[in-house]
Amino acid sequence: MIFSTLFALSLLSDVVANDRPLLVRYEGHYYFPIAKDYPETLFGGDFTTRANYLDPFIRSRIQSNGNFAIYAPNHYRYDTIDYFATRPYPAPPNGDNWLGTDQYGRDVLSRLLYGFRLSVLMALALTVSGVAFGVLVGAVQGFYGGKVDLIGQRLIEIWSSMPDLYLLIIFASIFEPSLWLLFILLSMFGWLVLSDYVRAEFLRNRSLDYVRAARTMGLSNGQIIWRHVLPNSLTPVITFLPFRMSAAILSLTSLDFLGLGVPAPMPSLGELLQEGKNNLDAWWISVSAFAALVVTLLLLTFMGDALRNAMDTRARGSAFGGAR
Secondary structure, rough: OOOHHHHHHOOHHHHHOOOOOOEEOOEEEEOOOOOOOEEHHHHOOOOOEEEOOOHHHHHHHHHOOOEEEEOOOOOOOOOOOOOOOOOOOOOOOOOOOOOOOOOOOOOOOHHHHHHHHHHHHHHHHHHHHHHHHHHHHHHHHHHHHHHHHHHHHHHHHHHOOOHHHHHHHHHHHHHHOOHHHHHHHHHHHOHHHHHHHHHHHHHHHHHHHHHHHHHHHOOOOOHHHHHHHHHHHHHHHHHHHHHHHHHHHHHHHHHHHOOOOOOOOOHHHHHHHHHHHHHHOOHHHHHHHHHHHHHHHHHHHHHHHHHHHHOOOOHHHHHHHHHH
């Protein structure tokens, strides 16, 4: 519940933390700056560029003479730089920036919120791709066995013996950093562990009586795999999901910390940790990023342990036996 609440809050980052008002009523007309860019001249300014709603002149125009504006709880986006502020940067936590600002004057709370959203969404995408490919490879190996399993297992052992972190660093340094490149590189190694679990389950289940009965009824291999063996082999897949997500978040954070991950100015937990390392006197940056990372991984670990205990039939059987 805590993780779901934090994730839902991060999905609403544009509503929770934004330097644009959610709604503006100006001279009898309603405007939605959060969804559309409006020029400064619309609100009595001198320039045709996008209105800067942190400008005291613009704020006074849209909040006087019967006009009003509804702002987000946090008035800063992840890339907002308040050029009208008089305090030096990085600045410690205060009433305007609840977790302080970084060396460029950007709000740490907003960058933490947007970075958490990016990390979790990337981890979910990597988990889906890893599960899809890992289940496919493990199912083929485990169900058919023999030479298919032998050759496939040797290829997997060769691929898993490669130093994945070094390969990620090499590719990320050669090509221009982007989310798609990061997703492809991390997906190349995220399915290996799960394929071993699925392979073991298929090797065990393919020799059971219900599979023999399905063969006797004339079902094809595809029907047996999809209808019978796969549903009975999903326990390790389900219990593996939170741990796969935590591993993906750690990999993404490591690359971002090394400067080879998400391109600037997009925020991430690793990039915040790197900023905290570069500004040791600004303790609020590293403490906030480290606390968010620890809480995220801790919640995912609790979820994985709970799923494993809930789906462990032996543990439930012993509990029922003790009750009797």
